[in-house]
Amino acid sequence: MTDFITHCQAHLADIKAQGRYRHFTPLQREASTFPVYRMEIGGETRPVTVWSANDYLGMGVDPAVIAGGRDALEHLGAGAGGTRNIGGTSPLHDALEAELASLHGREAALLFSSGFVSNQATLNAILRSLPGFICFSDEKNHASMIAGIKNSPATCHVFRHNDLAHLEALLAAAPADAPKLIAFESVYSMDADIAPIGAICDLADKYGALTYLDEVHAVGMYGPTGGGVSERDGVAHRLTIIEGTLAKAFGAHGGYVAGDAVVIDFIRSTAPGFIFTTSLPPAVVGAALTSIRQIRRDDARRATLFANAELLKAKLDAAGLPRMPSVSHIVPLMIRDADLCREVSRLLLERHGHYATPINYPTVPRGTERLRLTPTPLHTEAMMDDLIAALTAIFAALGRQAA
DSSP states (O other): OHHHHHHHHHHHHHHHHTTOOOOOOOOBOOTTTTTEEEEEETTEEEEEEESOOSOTTSGGGOHHHHHHHHHHHHHHOSSOOSBTTTTOOOHHHHHHHHHHHHHTTOSEEEEESOHHHHHHHHHHHHHTSSTTOEEEEETTOOHHHHHHHHTSSSEEEEEOTTOHHHHHHHHHHSOTTSOEEEEEESEETTTTEEOOHHHHHHHHHHHTEEEEEEOTTTTTTSSTTSOOHHHHTTOGGGOSEEEEESSSTTOSOOEEEEEOHHHHHHHHHHOHHHHTSBOOOHHHHHHHHHHHHHHHTOHHHHHHHHHHHHHHHHHHHHTTOOBOOOSSSOEEEEOOOHHHHHHHHHHHHHHHSEEOOEEOTTTSOTTOOEEEEOOOTTOOHHHHHHHHHHHHHHHHHTTOOOO
């Protein structure tokens, strides 16, 4: 025990020395004022405009979504009461899975307790299904995907980010008769870029590979009904598995996968991360179902999101602030130093009433530390102008060149 405590202390000290120790920021979300939260700073409760929420569309505070959760809570209770196989499946769970399958134009969908679990459990189940499986994984895939791949017996080849030539070279070098899976994301949340999904599907067809697409940062926002980039590009039907989350644009909680009925049934029947986990609470399911149904018919909200993202990018560029290139709704601001990134975030919060999470290693490589800004449809131009003024003042005070 003493050796373990000593190890913990030394490891934490090392993380702190590297400037990447993570502190929780106790923000009180206010449904009526989102994206303005409240926080106690210096003994005083002050408003804070939050720029790092994953509730991309503000659906988590939408009155209809709250009502959907409240109705399910009142009628079905606080918890599901068991796993999906042991008393934890209600008609509401079935309805949500049917809605998700319809959203992606697929035969079936399966709910998980989180997006992390849906990635980890599904990839692991697939890659354990046949001997000699080979997985081809984008180098910037999320930690949940990596966990599912690494804990399987499959051989894994990592291809350079969005590099089709490198992916094809790896596929061509693999045994032609080996089972293969290409795992990648649509919108990469830290670099704000988007995968060439159709071209990757072309390679999968050419080399006989399955495809696994993580759409967590795209569902609800991209495509005519919010089905993600794969819907926008008209390729959803070509993918073996589409994975998504209920916790970002849909404003609720949980993860899911969608695909052919037999594949989803196989995952349902074999993935321990699904079988042995308590079902999502009814209130969460009710809120998510309401949110998805509303988003599918509300293109105006999505349009405002993208208009705000482009407006913020333009304002950052006009101010000469070091914005990373972005073809998505995510707006990263490059800092390139862990200590400085944390300090900029601290000064934004304490002096100017804006919150942007510092993103450090291991989430991003050392030397690429950044702030990740995610404007929503509820952020105003006045909020953006105030943020730009605050960032400009902070950069000047720190003697930092804004370019």
